[in-house]
Amino acid sequence: NPIVLDMAYNAVEFPSLENRM
Amino acid sequence: AVEDLFTSIHRHIEAGAFEQAAKVADQVLKAAPGDEDAVRCKVVAYIKADEIDKAFAAIRAAERLPIDLSYYKAYCCYRQNKLQEALELLRGQEETSAVLQLESQIFYRLGRMNDCMSSYEKLQKFKIDSMDLKINIIAALVAAG
Numbered sequence: 136n137p138i139v140l141d142m143a144y145n146a147v148e149f150p151s152l153e154n155r156m
Numbered sequence: 157a158v159e160d161l162f163t164s165i166h167r168h169i170e171a172g173a174f175e176q177a178a179k180v181a182d183q184v185l186k187a188a189p190g191d192e193d194a195v196r197c198k199v200v201a202y203i204k205a206d207e208i209d210k211a212f213a214a215i216r217a218a219e220r221l222p223i224d225l226s227y228y229k230a231y232c233c234y235r236q237n238k239l240q241e242a243l244e245l246l247r248g249q250e251e252t253s254a255v256l257q258l259e260s261q262i263f264y265r266l267g268r269m270n271d272c273m274s275s276y277e278k279l280q281k282f283k284i285d286s287m288d289l290k291i292n293i294i295a296a297l298v299a300a301g
């Protein structure tokens with residue numbers, strides 16, 4: 136089977152730190 | 157101060173220094189145990205660093221906290237080929253594009269091509285214009301014959 140790209144890796148996101156800095 | 161530590165985490169993330177970001181997130185957790193942003197930063201930083209065992213350990217360490225880490229855990233299970241466990245973790249979750257993308261990859265690995273295509277169909281409503289997505293859909297179509 137062809138290799139499937141790991142889109143889910145990019146979908147794992149850091150929380151917004153805007154209000155924490 | 158915790159604010160300075162978060163500024164440092166932010167800089168490490170921007171620089172792609174994910175191991176460093178995880179270490180600073182750990183410092184936040186020493187100063188502010190259970191801080192949700194720090195927990196999430198630590199887990200995501202280890203995932204981005206491809207340190208899946210460490211990501212798992214960080215998830216386990218946060219088990220008693222009221223923070224839903226099930227998507228991260230499902231992703232880590234997927235990376236370690238614990239595909240049924242990964243599916244269980246996604247079950248009942250809101251069908252966000254992230255959930256559907258992961259689900260489609262799990263189904264693909266399981267050879268469940270009809271389910272895989274159905275995840276892709278549900279993904280269409282998010283109007284993701286991504287070459288990766290197109291490549292994956294073609295791969296699933298080819299595998300489905």
Ligand SMILES: [K+]
Nearest residue numbers: 139261264265
């Ligand atoms: K795959």
